[in-house]
Amino acid sequence: MNKFAFMIHPIDVSDVSRKFGVARRLPGSWVEQMIRLLPPIKASDITGVRSPHNEVEGWFVGCPLTTSQMLNLPEEYVLKRIVQTGRLAEKLGAQVLGLGAMTSVVGDAGITVAKSLNIAVTSGNSYTVATAIEGSKKAAELMGVDLAHAEVAVIGATVSIGAVCARLMAKETKYLTLVARNDDRLDQLASKILHESGLAVKVTRDVKQAVRRADVIITITSAGGSVIAPEDLKPGAVVCDVARPRDVSKRVAELRDDVLVIEGGVVEVPGDVNFNLNFGFPPNTSYASMAETMILALEGRFENFTLGRDLTLEQVEEITRLAKKHGFKLAGFRSFERPVSPEHIQATRARAQQKRKVAINV
Numbered sequence: 001m002n003k004f005a006f007m008i009h010p011i012d013v014s015d016v017s018r019k020f021g022v023a024r025r026l027p028g029s030w031v032e033q034m035i036r037l038l039p040p041i042k043a044s045d046i047t048g049v050r051s052p053h054n055e056v057e058g059w060f061v062g063c064p065l066t067t068s069q070m071l072n073l074p075e076e077y078v079l080k081r082i083v084q085t086g087r088l089a090e091k092l093g094a095q096v097l098g099l100g101a102m103t104s105v106v107g108d109a110g111i112t113v114a115k116s117l118n119i120a121v122t123s124g125n126s127y128t129v130a131t132a133i134e135g136s137k138k139a140a141e142l143m144g145v146d147l148a149h150a151e152v153a154v155i156g157a158t159v160s161i162g163a164v165c166a167r168l169m170a171k172e173t174k175y176l177t178l179v180a181r182n183d184d185r186l187d188q189l190a191s192k193i194l195h196e197s198g199l200a201v202k203v204t205r206d207v208k209q210a211v212r213r214a215d216v217i218i219t220i221t222s223a224g225g226s227v228i229a230p231e232d233l234k235p236g237a238v239v240c241d242v243a244r245p246r247d248v249s250k251r252v253a254e255l256r257d258d259v260l261v262i263e264g265g266v267v268e269v270p271g272d273v274n275f276n277l278n279f280g281f282p283p284n285t286s287y288a289s290m291a292e293t294m295i296l297a298l299e300g301r302f303e304n305f306t307l308g309r310d311l312t313l314e315q316v317e318e319i320t321r322l323a324k325k326h327g328f329k330l331a332g333f334r335s336f337e338r339p340v341s342p343e344h345i346q347a348t349r350a351r352a353q354q355k356r357k358v359a360i361n362v
Helices: 013-019 021-025 028-035 067-072 075-092 111-116 125-142 160-169 183-197 207-212 251-255 288-299 313-326 342-361
Strands: 002-008 041-050 055-062 096-099 120-122 151-155 175-179 202-204 216-219 238-241 260-263 266-268 271-274 285-287
Touching: 002 041, 002 075, 002 288, 041 075, 041 288, 055 075, 055 288, 075 096, 075 111, 096 288, 111 120, 120 288, 125 160, 125 216, 125 238, 125 260, 125 266, 125 288, 125 313, 125 342, 151 160, 151 207, 160 175, 160 183, 160 216, 160 313, 175 183, 175 207, 183 202, 202 207, 260 342, 266 288, 285 288, 288 313
Parallel strands: 002 055, 002 096, 096 120, 151 175, 151 216, 175 202, 216 238, 238 260
Antiparallel strands: 041 055, 041 271, 266 285
């Protein structure tokens, strides 16, 4: 049976506290220092991943560094810890390793990790893009947004996922704004899109300005914290938040019942899957990055697949084809770790319409 592993890490110290009760009584800085002393761990066994063509099993392996540590500790040290965790996956018998959350972002986005290991490595970004685009299009339709004529913004457009999302969305809309911090890379991406699709896109470093006029937003920064606040969004806006940690503030869920925020890249996994780990999803569902690792194992594609900053459209198309072959598909929407029902979307759409009417009459 083919075997895979997927690397996870604590998003913040609260995740550590759920695993180690004593950490709840300690200052966060102490907890972070404590977990730096821990070795990589096998977090759980994954069983029951079964397609019409094959069956695989695997493991979650844990790298004991928080998001903050991965962003702020020396890059060489962080990469060393990620490689150590990858070697645990090797020892367990994995033939392909997926890099989750910040482990797929640090340094050169998996290239150094892959060179240091004897198994295939992927970031999962190809399937993440495919599902983010599919989910955004479906959510816009349900919210009554005509995507072809909508204002669309891609936040974090120059990272690998963001760039391909932008290139794909350029085929769907007439009005596209790219947002990132690097002006040169923004201009290069805008030129590429103009050459590919003929669409002249807007570019800006101002997240709030772009978000405030957008009807549909795909956000995938590596900021490590919220970049979109409740006051930034227009009534009826659709936001696909692909980033982990999330880019959209939790306050949006509390204060804006007239916008739809969905988690990008949530898919249904074929088979009777048991992850033996509660990461807040319903049964048989996972992030698309996890699913990409499973798809490669099911297909027996033990080769480095999605690495580095230069994600290609061909990779997205290929993993989409393999996902369909093995029975993976977009799961129902989720927002802030909770399922989103059709009734919730209808109510959100109605409240947005009412707010727009009030604004027009004022």
